[in-house]
Every structure is written in structure tokens, then in C-alpha cells.
Amino acid sequence: MSDQPLPDLPPFPPGFRFGVSTAAYQIEGAVAEDGRGPSIWDTFAHTPGRIRDGHTGDIACDHYHRWESDLDLIARLGAGAYRFSIAWPRIQPTGSGPANQAGLDFYDRLVDGLAARGIDQVVTLFHWDLPQALQDEGGWANRDTAMRFGEYAELVGERLGDRVKLWITLNEPYIHFALGHVQGIHAPGLTMLTDQLPVVHHLLLGHGLAVSALRRTSSAPVTLANNHSPVWPASDSEEDRTAAIIYDMVQNHLFADPVLLGEYPPGYELLTTADVDSIIMEGDLEVISQPIQALGVNYYNPSRIAAPPEGDPLPFVRLPIDGYPMTAFDWPVVPDGLRELLVGLKDRYGDKLPPIWITESGCSWPDLDDRFRIDYIAGDLRAVHSAIQAGVAVHGYCTWSLMDNFEWAEGFHQRFGLVHVDFDTQARTPRRSFEWYRQICTTAAPRPDLQGDPTG
Known part of the structure; x- marks a missing residue:
């Protein structure tokens, strides 16, 4: 191991939560047990050529059977x-109808197990695993899917709403939209380059309907978590700056403006060739813009954007960012980008910006002696602290991820975990970063009211 001293951090405000994140398809396995139906990721992963080396989430980290030791x-x-x-397919195997009680029972045990260990439950309703039956009917391009999502949220809220501390309706709707419905490299593997607004709008409408359902069934605050990124034009040319403005609109404002401001950002009409009024119905934006009590922000790196080459179907192209350390995923490590992002959100939304949770931030690095990951997380936490000092209300940070897992199209090749997982034996081995982060979790912020309002 390196003899260099491990980084320390300035003190965070009392009550600031330090946590970890995972997602169902990436860790649970047990894809055909206890009534669970197939999701679009089951279908996608079993389609030859979609996932690196043919990996699937069929077993993943076997968390469905090992949840108690994982909570430990x-x-x-x-x-x-x-x-x-x-x-979702554990609760409603076909995406509609009555709840599968065995599925609810599993999450009931999980929520109670966390409470027994003094850990706040931050629950995401949709982390990309849409029931395949709903995709067969058009998926998020079909307005009916938003209605079904609201019903699903009510079923979950009725069962768990008395204990969950913070709800997240959607995880990274931008990524699900862009990689799953434009580029086709995530499930459901579609390339829709001419009419994308229905998917965007129905995701947002589903969020709004879920907010309504959770308000009826739970007193916990509700938010959504999107992947945000500072956008840097590749040059000062008018063409590159215009491309950067369009990209910024799509990634950073398309899913935030309707929620926080009640309107779509300028330029959103580029996402459809149809009449906008045939997609955005009267009253939809009122449903979407119901007040939320927190905003989830996932951050990994900035985006360097240039004008596309002639004939490219997209109005921008992403370019590499040079001059920074690179993760094992070849993503640049730019911690100050997180401070820039948070301050930028405050500048844009002002008093309409609720308290922020960093709901994902982390890096892929394979080694057990992962000083690289320690420095990465420390850099991001310093950036969060700087944003707090600049007046941005940030109330929590959940690093990605608790353990190595199924990393979508990369299969098991990218390792984001504080805990190493041997996918042959399922043995868990905490990395050096686990022990360092343990010190941060237990010393960097007093927690006099662990079970209080996570946004307060």
C-alpha cells in the first residue's frame, strides 16, 4: 500500500448524510424468483452482442439472498x-395490476433491516428496469406507461411509506433516454433520432404522478435524480458554442426545468417532428412541477462539446477531455466540475432549487489498494464542501457504489465498489477505500438526528 497519508476533509454541517448507492438489476440477481417478471434489461442482456462478453444480471451480486450480510x-x-x-417487475411482473406480495415482502424486510441498523432508507422507484410487458406496448413512448408508473408508486408507498426517509422517483432519466432510446447502447436498445419528446415527457409525467401517489401514502420527502454535467464548448467558435448550448439543454435542463420551473427549456421542440400539443396535454406540466423537497444530482465528469461533422444526425458531438487523471472507465477526474455544477444549479434556479443530495458519485478502479478511488471521493467531497460554503444547500452524499456490480453494457468489467466482489464465489472483500470512507462517515459530520428529515 502507498505510504502517503490518506486525505482528510473539512467538517461538514451537522446532520449531513454520508451514504452509499446501489440499483436493483445491478446487484439483486434472482431474476425469476418469487414472481418477478422480466424487465427490459433481462431482455437486453440476453440479446447476443448487447453486453460485453455476454454477461447478464441473472445472478449479479446475489443480493436477493445475501441482503442481510450486505446490510451488515x-x-x-x-x-x-x-x-x-x-x-418494478418484482412488484408488478407485467407492469400493472395488483402487487406481487412476495416482491413487496422482500423490500419490506430490507427497509426494516436498515431501520434496525440505524441507516436511513433512500428508495429509488425506477432505475431503468421497466417491465418488459410495458415495453411491448411502447414503453415510455406510450403515455399509458406514465399512468402505470403512478399506480406502481402507490403500491410501494402504501407498503413502505411509513418508514422510507427519502423517495427518488426516477434515476437518471437523461441517461435512460439518451443511451436507451437514442443511441441504443442501453435497454431497450432503441434508436429514435426523429421523435424523442414522447419518451422525455412521459418519464416526467410518470415522475409527477408518482409524486402525487407518494404524497398520499407517505410523509417522506420526494425527489428525482438526474445525471448532470458541466458543459464546456470545445472552442470559442459560434458553431461549438451553439452545440454546447443544445447539449446543455438536453442533459442539464430538459429534465429539471419542467420539474422546478413548470416549463420546458428553449429548444426542446428539436426532439419531435410532431405537434407538441399532441404530446404535452393540458395540465401535464402542473402535475410534473409539483414541489419536490430535494433534488438528486449524479455527477461523474464534465462534457466537452463541439459542432458535429456534416451528416451527423445529432446536433453536437462529445470530445475527450485531456489533461486530467482517468478512471478505469477512461472518464476524466475533474472534482471541481462538481462545484461548478452545483453553483450553476443555484444560479439558474435560485429560490426554486430545493436542497440537493449527491445521489451518485464514484469511479471505476479495480485494485483492492484503491488509493485512486479514495482521492476521487475526497476530491468530490471537497467540491461539495466548497459549494456549501458558496451558499448551495447540499444535505447528503451517496457514493457509487457499495460494491462491484453489473455495470450495464460493460457487464462485470468495470468495478465501482468500495467492496470488491468475486463474481464466481460472491465473496465480498472491503477495499482500502471502504476503511477510509468509514472514517469519513463516522467523523466528518455530527449526526444528532439520524432518523430526522433527510432534507432538513
Whole structure:
């Protein structure tokens, strides 16, 4: 191991939560047990050529059977919050109809297990695993899917709403839209380059309907978590600056402006060739813009954007960012980008910006002696602290991820975990970063009211 001293951090405000994140399809396995139906990721992963080396989430980390020992790991870490997702097809195998009680029972045990260990439950309703039956009817391009999502949220809220501390309706709708419905490299593997607005709008409408359902069934605050990125034009040319403005609109404002401002950002009409009024119905934006009590921000790196080459179907192109350390995923490590992003959100939304949770931030690095990951997380936490000092209300940070898992199209090749997982034996081995983060979780912020309002 390196002899260099490990980084320390300035003190965070009292009550600030340090936590970890996971997602259902990435860790649970047990894809055909206890009534769970197939999701679009089951279908996608079993389609030849879609996932690197043919990996699937059929077993993943076997968390469905090992959840108690995994919760013990979180308790050992000293984390104040655990962000996890519920698999929609465990609750409604076909995406509609009555709840599958065995599925609800699993999450009931999980929520109670966290409470027993003094860990706040941060629950995501949709982390990309849409029931395949709904995709067969058009998926998020079909307005009916938003209605079904609201019904699903009510079923979950009725069962778990008395204990969950913070709800997240959607995880990274931008990524699900862009990689799953434009580029086709995530499930459901579609390339829709001419009419994308229905998917965007119905995701947002589903969020709004879920907010309504959770308000009826739970007193916990509700938010959504999107992947945000500072956008840097590749040059000062008018063409590159215009491309950067369009990209910024799509990634950073398309899913935030309707929620926080009640309107779509300028330029959103580029996403459809149809009449906008045939997609955005009267009253929809009022449903979408119901007040939320927190905003989830996932951050990994900035985006360097240039004008596209002639004939490219997209109005922008992403370019590499040079001059920074690179993760094992070849993503640049730019911690100050997180401070820039948070301050930028405050500048744009002002008093309409609710308290922020960093719901994902982390890096892929394979080694057990992962000083690289320690420095990465420390850099991002310093950036969060700087944003707090600049007046941005940030109330929690959940690093990605608790353990190595199924990393979508990369299969098991990218390792984001504080805990190493041997996918042949399912043995868990805490990395050096686990022990360092344990010190941060237990010393960097007093937690006099662990079970209080996570946004307060």
C-alpha cells in the first residue's frame, strides 16, 4: 500500500448524510424468483452482442439472498443512508395490476433491516428496469406507461411509506433516454433520432404522478435524480458554442426545468417532428412541477462539446477531455466540475432549487489498494464542501457504489465498489477505500438526528 497519508476533509454541517448507492438489476440477481417478471434489461442482456462478453444480471451480486450480510457491511461502514432501488417487475411482473406480495415482502424486510441498523432508507422507484410487458406496448413512448408508473408508486408507498426517509422517483432519466432510446447502447436498445419528446415527457409525467401517489401514502420527502454535467464548448467558435448550448439543454435542463420551473427549456421542440400539443396535454406540466423537497444530482465528469461533422444526425458531438487523471472507465477526474455544477444549479434556479443530495458519485478502479478511488471521493467531497460554503444547500452524499456490480453494457468489467466482489464465489472483500470512507462517515459530520428529515 502507498505510504502517503490518506486525505482528510473539512467538517461538514451537522446532520449531513454520508451514504452509499446501489440499483436493483445491478446487484439483486434472482431474476425469476418469487414472481418477478422480466424487465427490459433481462431482455437486453440476453440479446447476443448487447453486453460485453455476454454477461447478464441473472445472478449479479446475489443480493436477493445475501441482503442481510450486505446490510451488515453498510452498518460496518457507518453510513447514515443507503440508496437502493426497487425492481418494478418484482412488484408488478407485467407492469400493472395488483402487487406481487412476495416482491413487496422482500423490500419490506430490507427497509426494516436498515431501520434496525440505524441507516436511513433512500428508495429509488425506477432505475431503468421497466417491465418488459410495458415495453411491448411502447414503453415510455406510450403515455399509458406514465399512468402505470403512478399506480406502481402507490403500491410501494402504501407498503413502505411509513418508514422510507427519502423517495427518488426516477434515476437518471437523461441517461435512460439518451443511451436507451437514442443511441441504443442501453435497454431497450432503441434508436429514435426523429421523435424523442414522447419518451422525455412521459418519464416526467410518470415522475409527477408518482409524486402525487407518494404524497398520499407517505410523509417522506420526494425527489428525482438526474445525471448532470458541466458543459464546456470545445472552442470559442459560434458553431461549438451553439452545440454546447443544445447539449446543455438536453442533459442539464430538459429534465429539471419542467420539474422546478413548470416549463420546458428553449429548444426542446428539436426532439419531435410532431405537434407538441399532441404530446404535452393540458395540465401535464402542473402535475410534473409539483414541489419536490430535494433534488438528486449524479455527477461523474464534465462534457466537452463541439459542432458535429456534416451528416451527423445529432446536433453536437462529445470530445475527450485531456489533461486530467482517468478512471478505469477512461472518464476524466475533474472534482471541481462538481462545484461548478452545483453553483450553476443555484444560479439558474435560485429560490426554486430545493436542497440537493449527491445521489451518485464514484469511479471505476479495480485494485483492492484503491488509493485512486479514495482521492476521487475526497476530491468530490471537497467540491461539495466548497459549494456549501458558496451558499448551495447540499444535505447528503451517496457514493457509487457499495460494491462491484453489473455495470450495464460493460457487464462485470468495470468495478465501482468500495467492496470488491468475486463474481464466481460472491465473496465480498472491503477495499482500502471502504476503511477510509468509514472514517469519513463516522467523523466528518455530527449526526444528532439520524432518523430526522433527510432534507432538513
